[in-house]
Amino acid sequence: MLDEFENDERPEVRELSSRQRRVLGVLIEKGLTTPEYYPLTLKAVMAGCNQKSNRSPVVAYDEDTIEETLDQMKELGLVGVLHTDSGRSLRYRHYVRKRYEFSEPQIAILAELLCRGRQTLGELRGRASRMVPIETLELLRSELNDLLTRGYIQASGSLERRGVEVDHAFYRANENRGVMPAMPTAEEASTATVRPVTASAPAPADSATTPLTSSVDNAQVEQLQQNVTELQAQNQELRDEVERLRSTVYGLESKVEDICRDLGI
Numbered sequence: 001m002l003d004e005f006e007n008d009e010r011p012e013v014r015e016l017s018s019r020q021r022r023v024l025g026v027l028i029e030k031g032l033t034t035p036e037y038y039p040l041t042l043k044a045v046m047a048g049c050n051q052k053s054n055r056s057p058v059v060a061y062d063e064d065t066i067e068e069t070l071d072q073m074k075e076l077g078l079v080g081v082l083h084t085d086s087g088r089s090l091r092y093r094h095y096v097r098k099r100y101e102f103s104e105p106q107i108a109i110l111a112e113l114l115c116r117g118r119q120t121l122g123e124l125r126g127r128a129s130r131m132v133p134i135e136t137l138e139l140l141r142s143e144l145n146d147l148l149t150r151g152y153i154q155a156s157g158s159l160e161r162r163g164v165e166v167d168h169a170f171y172r173a174n175e176n177r178g179v180m181p182a183m184p185t186a187e188e189a190s191t192a193t194v195r196p197v198t199a200s201a202p203a204p205a206d207s208a209t210t211p212l213t214s215s216v217d218n219a220q221v222e223q224l225q226q227n228v229t230e231l232q233a234q235n236q237e238l239r240d241e242v243e244r245l246r247s248t249v250y251g252l253e254s255k256v257e258d259i260c261r262d263l264g265i
Contacts, residue, residue, distance in 0.1 A: 010076070010077050012099065012100065013076050013077075013078060013099070013170075014151075014169075014170065015170060015171065015172045015173065016170045016171075016172070017069075017072075017172065018175075019061065019065065019069045020069055020072060020073055020076075020078075021114045021168070021170055022049050022055075022059065022061075022114065022115065023045060023049060023066065023069050023070060023073060023079075024073065024078060024079070024094055024096070024111075024114055025110075025111045025112075025113075025114030025115035026040075026045060026048035026049050026115065027040065027045065027048075027079065027092065027093065027094040028094055028096060028107060028108075028110070028111035028114075028131075029048070029111045029112075029115060029131060030044070030048055031093065031094065032107075032108060032111070032131035032132065033130060033131055038093065039082050039091035039092055039093035040091060040092055040093075041089045041090070041091055041092075042063060042066060042067060042070070042089070042090065042092070043063070045066050045070065045092060046061060046062070046063055046066045049061050049066065054112075054115060054116060054127065055115055055116060056115075056116045056117050070092055077095060077098075077099060078094060078095055078096070078099060079092055079093070079094055079095065080092070080093050080094075080095055096110075103143060104132045105128070105132050105134050105139070105140075105143045106143050106146070106147055107131075107132070108128040108129075108131035108132040108134070109124065109128045109134075109140075109143060109144065109147070109153075110147070110152065110153075110168060111128070111131060112124060112127045112128045112131075113153065113166070113167060113168040114168055114170070117167055117168075118165045118166065118167035119165060119166070119167075120163060120164065120165055120166075121137060121140055121141070121144070121159065121164060121166065122137070124140065124166065125137060125140045128140075141159045141160070144159055144166060145159060148166075151169055152168065152169055152170075153166050153167065153168055153169055154166065154167050154168075154169050155167075
């Protein structure tokens with residue numbers, strides 16, 4: 001099997017079209033989750049781009065569009081074509097490890113963001129861990145902080161804050177970059193102006209019970225949020241299993257096509 005990659009001095013790619021981002025994300029994802037069928041055939045890349053789970057937005061690219069996009073990314077040095085000795089279907093692979101200095105968790109994180117876009121840290125950890133183990137949120141934050149410092153991702157606020165969202169930063173200059181409104185930092189929140197209470201404002205009926213009620217309400221909300229998160233994780237596991245089965249089918253179809261070509265059928 002001949003790999004066409006050649007080391008070059010081309011500048012690092014920082015902007016990609018929406019199609020290029022989807023194709024690159026799929027190549028990374030499939031290479032990590034179904035290595036037995038990687039590198040991918042053209043049809044497998046198309047199927048991965050068009051799948052309905054773990055993708056946002058859902059698209060319906062045809063083979064010509066995928067092939068054109070792969071050719072563009074080959075010119076950028078992000079994708080390579082592998083030629084088999086038997087001359088069967090061309091297969092495609094990414095060169096992210098050759099073109100960027102990313103850790104394996106960072107590669108999985110970026111693949112997830114390229115395929116799905118902005119998401120919370122909890123969502124990102126659950127989905128990226130399908131590709132590379134990310135044991136804790138602390139480890140995720142460490143990897144994200146490095147990517148954020150180097151300008152590969154963007155965030156809606158401090159990564160320590162609950163509910164913060166992150167996204168990749170590979171948007172084109174003339175594209176809606178999806179920059180999220182920054183959340184106030186702890187320092188900003190502590191120095192925020194408090195509206196004074198006027199003399200006519202009624203006092204609470206029983207101020208002593210207010211902290212207890214607030215505490216109970218917060219506990220209930222946190223429990224509901226935890227329940228929702230667990231249900232979402234279970235749902236994602238089922239979706240991931242379906243996608244693994246689909247990838248297996250695509251791989252088998254590709255092998256059947258190769259055998260048919262060899263037999264001249």
